[in-house]
Amino acid sequence: MPIADRYDVVVVGGGLAGLAAANSAAQLGLRVVVLEAGSDERYLCNSRYTLGFLHVALNATTSAAEQLRKAVETATDGDVRPDLVNAFAGNVGRAVAWLGELGVRYIKGGPLPWMNRLLAPPALRRPGLHWEGRAGDVMLRKLGQRLKDAGGELKLGTRARQLAMDNGRCVGVEAVSNGQTVRFSAGAVVLADGGFQANADYVRKYISPRPEKLCIRNAATGVGDGLTMAEAVGARLSGLNRFYGHIQCYEALSNDKLWPYPILDLLATAAIVVDRHGKRFADEGLGGVYMTNAIAALDEPDTAVVIFDDAIWNGTGREYILPPNPNAVEAGATLISHPDLGSLAQALGLPATELQASVDAYNDFVQNCAAIAPPRSNRAAKPQPIVKPPFHALRVCAGITYTMGGVAIDGGARVLDLSDRPIPGLYAAGSTTGGLEGGGPAGYAGGLSKALTLGLLAGESAAKEIDALKS
Numbered sequence: 001m002p003i004a005d006r007y008d009v010v011v012v013g014g015g016l017a018g019l020a021a022a023n024s025a026a027q028l029g030l031r032v033v034v035l036e037a038g039s040d041e042r043y044l045c046n047s048r049y050t051l052g053f054l055h056v057a058l059n060a061t062t063s064a065a066e067q068l069r070k071a072v073e074t075a076t077d078g079d080v081r082p083d084l085v086n087a088f089a090g091n092v093g094r095a096v097a098w099l100g101e102l103g104v105r106y107i108k109g110g111p112l113p114w115m116n117r118l119l120a121p122p123a124l125r126r127p128g129l130h131w132e133g134r135a136g137d138v139m140l141r142k143l144g145q146r147l148k149d150a151g152g153e154l155k156l157g158t159r160a161r162q163l164a165m166d167n168g169r170c171v172g173v174e175a176v177s178n179g180q181t182v183r184f185s186a187g188a189v190v191l192a193d194g195g196f197q198a199n200a201d202y203v204r205k206y207i208s209p210r211p212e213k214l215c216i217r218n219a220a221t222g223v224g225d226g227l228t229m230a231e232a233v234g235a236r237l238s239g240l241n242r243f244y245g246h247i248q249c250y251e252a253l254s255n256d257k258l259w260p261y262p263i264l265d266l267l268a269t270a271a272i273v274v275d276r277h278g279k280r281f282a283d284e285g286l287g288g289v290y291m292t293n294a295i296a297a298l299d300e301p302d303t304a305v306v307i308f309d310d311a312i313w314n315g316t317g318r319e320y321i322l323p324p325n326p327n328a329v330e331a332g333a334t335l336i337s338h339p340d341l342g343s344l345a346q347a348l349g350l351p352a353t354e355l356q357a358s359v360d361a362y363n364d365f366v367q368n369c370a371a372i373a374p375p376r377s378n379r380a381a382k383p384q385p386i387v388k389p390p391f392h393a394l395r396v397c398a399g400i401t402y403t404m405g406g407v408a409i410d411g412g413a414r415v416l417d418l419s420d421r422p423i424p425g426l427y428a429a430g431s432t433t434g435g436l437e438g439g440g441p442a443g444y445a446g447g448l449s450k451a452l453t454l455g456l457l458a459g460e461s462a463a464k465e466i467d468a469l470k471s
């Protein structure tokens with residue numbers, strides 16, 4: 001097998017997490033190479049597709065660390081690793097400033113405090129995907145250039161397949177480039193391959209019985225190689241059943257104008273979502289990301305329907321970034337409207353008595369505080385009654401953006417073994433990792449801030465370990 005030069009640090013994946021790790025290690029004087037599976041100069045990844053808001057659980061990254069720690073713990077019901085959340089909350093402000101020093105520009109992206117750091121130039125607010133020359137695309141090109149300036153390398157078309165181990169220590173990576181397996185030896189390896197959302201077998205195993213019925217709301221480059229490689233050398237995996245994503249129109253499964261935006265989260269969580277039996281199946285009040293997970297977990301995930309009334313359609317339906325009213329309909333989604341619930345059910349092919357009973361029970365809950373099953377909270381969204389005709393429906397599907405769980409790491413981004421001990425020489429960052437997001441409510445910490453902060457920490461921790469080895 002051909003052997004490449006020896007490096008201090010080999011990074012797997014050239015998204016934000018990988019390039020942050022590589023730049024931080026290179027700034028600290030290490031010899032670094034990034035292996036990137038994509039072969040195009042503008043290789044696809046979630047960091048290139050991103051909308052570009054840097055936040056922590058919908059809090060400004062400039063907030064106090066204690067506020068950010070609490071925000072992540074609240075969003076996840078505390079189902080996270082305390083040392084990891086502390087490290088994330090304590091370093092995210094520094095990481096965002098560091099990215100700015102590397103030349104990545106931000107603008108204020110909206111009126112809410114968490115919108116104060118949006119990658120510039122901002123992505124276009126238009127249905128469909130528009131990344132060229134914007135937000136993540138510009139950021140990645142800047143980070144690639146900075147890495148080169150600092151003496152680092154980015155090897156395109158090079159897919160890592162296996163970790164090389166020596167006496168329990170990770171000492172490199174075997175990767176396939178141009179059909180040939182090449183060995184990259186290193187003092188440390190950082191896994192930053194972006195999650196497993198595009199691996200149908202893993203998604204079926206951990207997230208949804210029907211992965212083919214989910215909208216691939218991502219770059220389809222996260223195929224779980226990091227998870228596979230880490231598990232093979234004894235790494236612990238954490239929180240694999242949760243993902244970050246949004247409720248998309250059903251037609252997004254076949255119409256590219258309908259993903260990644262517009263999304264239906266606000267509409268769905270102001271009203272109700274029913275299954276093919278006309279019944280509610282989850283607490284819409286826990287928010288759009290939670291409901292997206294609940295839809296994905298249905299035995300037939302492409303059969304869920306959002307039911308709402310005209311007041312909701314013309315109120316909440318017109319709110320937020322690229323609202324569904326009118327954008328979803330203009331881009332090709334079918335809004336089904338009828339003067340009464342019976343004819344709406346008939347048009348949808350749902351049992352009319354069940355749908356009527358679901359809406360009646362929900363209205364009784366909203367208007368009279370009656371008990372309701374499954375329970376309905378107002379944690380992320382206030383329930384609104386479904387009373388004003390015409391009544392409307394949109395068929396929906398679950399859009400999967402990235403997996404929240406993955407390889408277990410500690411606060412220094414060190415990969416942990418089954419006994420919770422760091423595996424020497426092995427680090428992970430970004431969507432490869434688990435332990436910072438998810439839990440019962442599928443709490444979202446922030447994909448970009450997670451990738452950036454854990455990438456920076458991985459590079460710094462690897463540099464420290466290599467320094468210690470050299471001295």
Ligand SMILES: Cc1cc2nc3c(=O)[nH]c(=O)nc-3n(C[C@H](O)[C@H](O)[C@H](O)COP(=O)(O)OP(=O)(O)OC[C@H]3O[C@@H](n4cnc5c(N)ncnc54)[C@H](O)[C@@H]3O)c2cc1C
Pocket residue numbers: 012013014015016017018035036037038043044045046047048049050051052053054055158159160161192193194195217218219221222223225226260401402429430431432446447448449451
């Ligand atoms: C449409 C969209 C909008 C988003 N908007 C936001 C937002 O506004 N705010 C926010 O916080 N988050 C947002 N996110 C999420 C955020 O962009 C991601 O969480 C983040 O960019 C992930 O970075 P990463 O480096 O972990 O993964 P990626 O950026 O996906 O990078 C992983 C890289 O690893 C490479 N790779 C995979 N396997 C291998 C292998 N075996 N060998 C070598 N290379 C490999 C892939 O090709 C890829 O280039 C959005 C995502 C999408 C898709």
